[in-house]
Amino acid sequence: MDTFARIYALTAQIPPGRVTTYGQLARLAGNPRLSRIVGCAMHAAPAGLPCHRVVNRLGGLCDAFAPTGRDSHRLLLEQEGVPFRPDGRVDLARCMWYGPEDSAPGQD
DNA sequence: AGTATGACATAGC
DNA sequence: AGCTATGCCATAC
Numbered sequence: 001m002d003t004f005a006r007i008y009a010l011t012a013q014i015p016p017g018r019v020t021t022y023g024q025l026a027r028l029a030g031n032p033r034l035s036r037i038v039g040c041a042m043h044a045a046p047a048g049l050p051c052h053r054v055v056n057r058l059g060g061l062c063d064a065f066a067p068t069g070r071d072s073h074r075l076l077l078e079q080e081g082v083p084f085r086p087d088g089r090v091d092l093a094r095c096m097w098y099g100p101e102d103s104a105p106g107q108d
Numbered sequence: 109a110g111t112a113t114g115a116c117a118t119a120g121c
Numbered sequence: 122a123g124c125t126a127t128g129c130c131a132t133a134c
Contacts, residue, residue: 003130022116026129033129035116040131042115051115062115 003029007041013100014053017081019090020097021057028099052076053097059089 001009006029014020022042026034039062042051052073055061061073068076074084083091097103 023118026117031129033117033127035118035129036114037116037130039115044132054115056116064115 003034003037004041004044006030007034007038008045008049010100011042011045011049011051011054013103014050014097015103017095018097018103019053019055019059019077019082019092019095020099021055021092023057024096024098025054053080055090055092059085059087059092 007025010020010025010028022035022038023032025038026032029038038054042049042054043064045051052061052065052068061070065073074088077090078084082095085091
């Protein structure tokens with residue numbers, strides 16, 4: 001399993017209405033320092049990957065969220081059911097996805 | 109093939 | 122408590 005594959009797998013397993021951080025994915029991927037790679041993977045992520053469910057530690061996407069942009073980012077998450085804070089950031093306190101086990105009732 | 113940078117995060121000062 | 126420096130893997134030049 002390649003690093004990217006793990007990241008893609010984890011990202012694809014993020015349940016709707018939930019978000020996770022690069023660092024969390026990186027940690028789940030094996031190294032908590034892979035956060036940068038996660039971002040790189042997101043940039044290289046194929047269509048269909050809910051990269052909008054992946055946010056930075058601040059609860060918001062970076063300025064380089066192509067090609068949709070940060071504007072649609074918030075809309076996408078709102079459509080997913082993710083509550084936003086007045087700060088314009090995602091309420092990680094309520095939607096932080098801590099890993100497959102956090103929503104995996106039977107991921108065998 | 110090697111250097112530099114990156115959609116980030118953590119640790120030290 | 123905020124900023125600087127470092128770490129990691131992959132992509133681009």
